[in-house]
Amino acid sequence: MIQVENITKKYGDFTAVDNINFEIDEGEIVGFLGPNGAGKSTTMNMITGFIEPSLGKIFIDGYDISKKPKKAKRQIGYMPEGVPLYSDLTVKEFVTYMAELKGVNKKDKKANVQKVIKDTGLEDVQNKLIRNLSRGYKQRVSMAGALVNNPKVIILDEPTVGLDPKQVTEIRALIKELGKEHTVILSSHILSEVSQICNRVIIINKGKIVAIDTPENLERKVVKGNAIHVTVEDPENKMETIKEKLNNVQDISLIAENDDKTKKYMIIASEEVDLRKSIFETFAKEGITIFEMKKVNATLEEAFMELINNENEKNSDIKADETIEKETTEENNIEVQDEKETEEVNESEEKENEDVQESEMKENKETVEEPIETEKKEEKKTETNKIEQHDEQEKKEKGGENNVGSL
Amino acid sequence: MWAVYKKELKSYFLSPIGYVVIGVLLFVCAVFFYLTTISYGSIDLGGLYFYAALYGFMIVIPILTMRMFAEERKNGTEQLILTSPVSMVGVVIGKFLAAMSVIFITLLISFIYFGIMSYFGSPNIKVLLVAMLGFLLISGSAISFGMFASSITENQIIAGIITITFLVMSLFVPDLGKGFPDIAIINLYQKFPSGVISLTELVGTISFAIMFIAFTIIVMQRRKLVK
Numbered sequence: 230m231i232q233v234e235n236i237t238k239k240y241g242d243f244t245a246v247d248n249i250n251f252e253i254d255e256g257e258i259v260g261f262l263g264p265n266g267a268g269k270s271t272t273m274n275m276i277t278g279f280i281e282p283s284l285g286k287i288f289i290d291g292y293d294i295s296k297k298p299k300k301a302k303r304q305i306g307y308m309p310e311g312v313p314l315y316s317d318l319t320v321k322e323f324v325t326y327m328a329e330l331k332g333v334n335k336k337d338k339k340a341n342v343q344k345v346i347k348d349t350g351l352e353d354v355q356n357k358l359i360r361n362l363s364r365g366y367k368q369r370v371s372m373a374g375a376l377v378n379n380p381k382v383i384i385l386d387e388p389t390v391g392l393d394p395k396q397v398t399e400i401r402a403l404i405k406e407l408g409k410e411h412t413v414i415l416s417s418h419i420l421s422e423v424s425q426i427c428n429r430v431i432i433i434n435k436g437k438i439v440a441i442d443t444p445e446n447l448e449r450k451v452v453k454g455n456a457i458h459v460t461v462e463d464p465e466n467k468m469e470t471i472k473e474k475l476n477n478v479q480d481i482s483l484i485a486e487n488d489d490k491t492k493k494y495m496i497i498a499s500e501e502v503d504l505r506k507s508i509f510e511t512f513a514k515e516g517i518t519i520f521e522m523k524k525v526n527a528t529l530e531e532a533f534m535e536l537i538n539n540e541n542e543k544n545s546d547i548k549a550d551e552t553i554e555k556e557t558t559e560e561n562n563i564e565v566q567d568e569k570e571t572e573e574v575n576e577s578e579e580k581e582n583e584d585v586q587e588s589e590m591k592e593n594k595e596t597v598e599e600p601i602e603t604e605k606k607e608e609k610k611t612e613t614n615k616i617e618q619h620d621e622q623e624k625k626e627k628g629g630e631n632n633v634g635s636l
Numbered sequence: 637m638w639a640v641y642k643k644e645l646k647s648y649f650l651s652p653i654g655y656v657v658i659g660v661l662l663f664v665c666a667v668f669f670y671l672t673t674i675s676y677g678s679i680d681l682g683g684l685y686f687y688a689a690l691y692g693f694m695i696v697i698p699i700l701t702m703r704m705f706a707e708e709r710k711n712g713t714e715q716l717i718l719t720s721p722v723s724m725v726g727v728v729i730g731k732f733l734a735a736m737s738v739i740f741i742t743l744l745i746s747f748i749y750f751g752i753m754s755y756f757g758s759p760n761i762k763v764l765l766v767a768m769l770g771f772l773l774i775s776g777s778a779i780s781f782g783m784f785a786s787s788i789t790e791n792q793i794i795a796g797i798i799t800i801t802f803l804v805m806s807l808f809v810p811d812l813g814k815g816f817p818d819i820a821i822i823n824l825y826q827k828f829p830s831g832v833i834s835l836t837e838l839v840g841t842i843s844f845a846i847m848f849i850a851f852t853i854i855v856m857q858r859r860k861l862v863k
Contacts, residue, residue, distance in 0.1 A: 278860070302721040326639060
């Protein structure tokens with residue numbers, strides 16, 4: 230459906246997208262993933278024909294976007310980043326205008342407009358001015374505009390940014406629904422979203438593709454060992470000797486001591502076995518009370534971080550190798566400074582993460598289907614912690630790299 | 637093209653711009669209707685349109701054209717247009733015609749003056765129609781320039797100022813020396829007001845408009861390369 234062949238986009242000396250290749254089949258939902266400034270939007274803009282690539286070719290349904298733009302663009306419905314809309318039109322007027330721009334037949338126009346307005350849940354506001362709508366509705370209006378000509382390919386740039394939790398779930402459901410009949414490409418920096426919706430993930434960093442795979446495969450790649458987290462109340466300190474009473478245990482380590490005198494341990498199994506049953510039984514015999522027990526799953530977050538991390542390390546290794554030994558002490562100082570400098574940036578990023586996290590927690594509370602609420606929260610926390618840690622680490626590395634470069 | 641035309645024309649009248657343009661232009665017409673006909677006891681309406689073009693355009697054309705592309709670029713809505721299966725030529729001409737239509741509506745309303753004159757005497761309708769045709773042509777030139785100014789910046793104010801500067805120059809051109817008269821587009825509206833169809837002015841205005849429409853198209857098409 231979409232073939233992207235060796236595309237590169239340069240702005241002066243800066244390469245925003247560097248020799249990217251991929252193919253997307255009909256009916257797939259593909260997610261573009263990457264940190265800010267990775268080249269997601271640039272790539273999408275090139276696929277939609279908004280920007281011309283410096284090098285390379287893009288085919289939409291067999292049509293070259295730069296040679297046969299009209300035919301290629303007819304296959305695409307695009308929802309740009311930041312949802313640009315004509316604020317002085319009503320919802321219906323806007324969607325009708327988009328239908329006309331996209332050359333929808335006069336006969337089908339009315340029916341198509343009504344259908345997308347219904348599908349995107351805009352019926353109640355269809356005669357309101359777009360200016361007066363909330364962000365969530367604007368997002369949907371933009372989506373309706375993208376869908377109105379029933380395109381084969383739907384491209385959504387950050388479709389859930391700035392929405393409240395209910396809207397996020399609705400939009401995700403809508404995207405999934407769309408994926409049944411259309412090829413969907415979406416970009417996001419929210420990983421859980423991508424792993425929920427997409428069949429395939431394309432991870433981009435610094436203009437290059439780091440990985441293309443299914444979310445499951447990516448997660449599997451980073452799973453290390455077979456670990457279980459347990460939170461226990463252990464007044465007689467039996468945890469120290471419990472290792473001998475359990476089979477297949479490689480290591481037990483204390484992670485945290487909580488204020489309520491419970492302790493959190495990580496138990497790593499030596500083989501691919503599920504330890505939970507034997508832990509439960511043995512601990513009960515020993516009089517250790519289990520407050521919480523959870524299998525540690527690698528998430529897409531970790532896969533993502535690891536992939537991007539590797540990429541950064543490679544780059545910094547090449548540059549830093551020669552100088553790094555001499556300048557170790559100096560560099561340490563620099564690192565500390567950098568950390569301070571990047572703290573602010575980190576904070577804002579953290580906030581964003583927290584927002585998402587919070588909203589997802591609310592979702593969990595609302596739906597009664599999730600009985601293990603605390604467990605979820607816990608998981609989320611560890612995830613975000615990891616991101617934060619990673620962010621710091623990454624910043625340090627970047628800082629280090631830059632400084633070495635300038636020394 | 638017609639989709640863009642319809643939407644643009646609608647936008648002019650959804651915002652105050654359309655009404656302001658028509659109102660101001662009619663006001664200028666009214667002032668010069670008094671100054672050039674009533675006060676002289678003349679029934680010649682040519683002067684009215686000449687002065688309306690000379691002074692009215694300075695205010696009206698920038699208002700009409702400054703947002704055309706600058707606003708779309710600033711709001712990002714140009715992405716919607718550029719990723720739709722429409723040609724840039726169609727978009728630019730659609731917008732141009734929409735602005736022309738606003739001027740055309742004003743012209744239709746300005747038949748009032750002809751009506752008033754008819755009450756007192758018998759003005760020549762053919763002379764009036766020629767003057768109006770010339771007015772439309774000269775407004776086409778001015779609008780095409782304003783549109784071009786709007787396409788090269790994302791700041792509406794800057795686009796407006798460029799257009800005003802260009803139009804105001806008409807006033808000072810006689811003082812600038814012999815080499816400059818061609819810059820003033822008002823020089824292409826000298827014979828039409830008196831009811832003479834001048835080939836020079838006809839070709840001049842039309843080619844001026846085509847040139848700047850073409851420039852606008854080129855600017856917009858180059859956008860996807862440099863963006």
